[in-house]
Amino acid sequence: MATRKIAILAEGALGWHAAKTAVGVIRYAPDTTVAVIDSTHTGMDVAEALQGPVGEGIPVVRDITEALTYQPDTLLIGIAPRGGALPESWRWQLLAAIEHGLNIVSGLHAFVSDDEELRTAAARKGVTIWDVRRPPARTRVADFTPHREGSHTVLLVGSDCGSGKMSTALDLNAEAQRRGLSSAFIATGQTGMMIANNGLPVDRLIIDFAAGLVEEQVLNFSHAHDWVFVEGQGALNHPGYSPVTLSLLHGSMPDALIFCHKAGQTAIDGYEQCLFPSLNRLIEINEEAVNWLRPERRSKVVGISLITNHLDEPHAREAVEQMMNETGLPVTDPLRFGVAPLMDALERHFAG
Structure with missing residues (x-):
């Protein structure tokens, strides 16, 4: 194009x-x-x-x-x-x-x-x-088809909307390609679709068909590429947008997840009474939602993307260090410090 x-x-x-x-x-x-x-x-x-x-x-x-x-x-x-x-x-x-x-x-x-x-x-x-948000006319119910053996599907999840899921997925896709890997990005929202000229407006799909249409996209992309980075939407703990997140979790059936969060945020934006549990618990509920369907092959969060653009650099580095200590996972702000630590973590995960 x-x-x-x-x-x-x-x-x-x-x-x-x-x-x-x-x-x-x-x-x-x-x-x-x-x-x-x-x-x-x-x-x-x-x-x-x-x-x-x-x-x-x-x-x-x-x-x-x-x-x-x-x-x-x-x-x-x-x-x-x-x-x-x-x-x-x-x-x-x-x-x-x-x-x-x-x-x-x-x-x-x-x-x-x-x-x-x-x-x-x-x-x-x-x-x-x-x-961009006009949904496709076709319908499809998810049928739980396994992905191509040897392919790696990675879904971006997070603590809230606007937590960096799209940008981190795009950064990871670019980093994978820099490393000579066969990779692709699947857009699931209007901005990602404008950038990639592919994907689905998941928030406009009939809920019965959302997981199935996502599954179709992932199967097509994982057949053609070894790495597939799926843009996340919403959050499982969001009182308004959790259904779209669950559709993505079950439609994409990721082999690994990257968790996205804004440093210092303690509640859903616009729902200040909806407080976050601990970050470890938020990570756990996303892992559980995938593994309800595939307990024999457990998917896990392998790294954290942290938004720190509202902090000066010393406080940003402190937030990254604190999050690493709290979760035991690799943490980076892709915009500020690059996405390589997350790609390193994904490669280690799949090599193991």
Whole structure:
């Protein structure tokens, strides 16, 4: 697939968490991000707006009119407003983009191509609207088919949403390829799909078929590759999103897991009354959920990916050391310290 020149719409929300789609696309997509639209950070570059190491040199602009001066061919919606609908205040920007021949990529729960005005405008200009979250028409119930012998399926799980599951899976896939291994990444959410141009919008699948469609993807990828890194979603301990996590655990039937966590977090974001048990217990419940189905071949968490970008470097290193002491597992912040310790742990696990 040809690479795109993308303008990302992140109006009013260009931050690590609120604009995680924008951040993910900038960090990992093979496409070129030429500008980010956010009138509250106009005049900065993305790295300045994020106060971090991502997006240096990419300008933040006021609106689509200014973004067009950088000659994008695609407008990508890089944030997810509460409720998943298209804010009316954004409509003119999408219409202007379409009028100038830009394709639209959207991960919203509300499908842009179902909007009559936008669909008609796109048809008139001959541009495409990709609603990434639109689920496939096919259905499939999981049938518990074993993976190809010799292949290694690794699922990313975590303590909460936004705990680094997608980015760690992408980093591990890149590290495996650097080591000369045959590996692939399976996207299970809209951002990963925008980056990889493959995968499933698991949070839009009918629950009876979610595990089966994930299983189908994993079987296809594990037939072609020795290592398969499956992007995780949600968390088993999340009061709202645990079903999608369980579907991924049972659909992918991983041979190993990597656990993801934000240093210092003690409760589900937005559910402050929903406190975490110990990290060891969180790890244990994810292992148990896989091994309900396959007790004779136990899957385990072999390493921890830790988000520390809210800490200075000495405190980040202290958090990594503390987590290693608490769990007895290799720990790293892939963004800050690299993902090699996790790949080392996976290779040791499968060699043993």
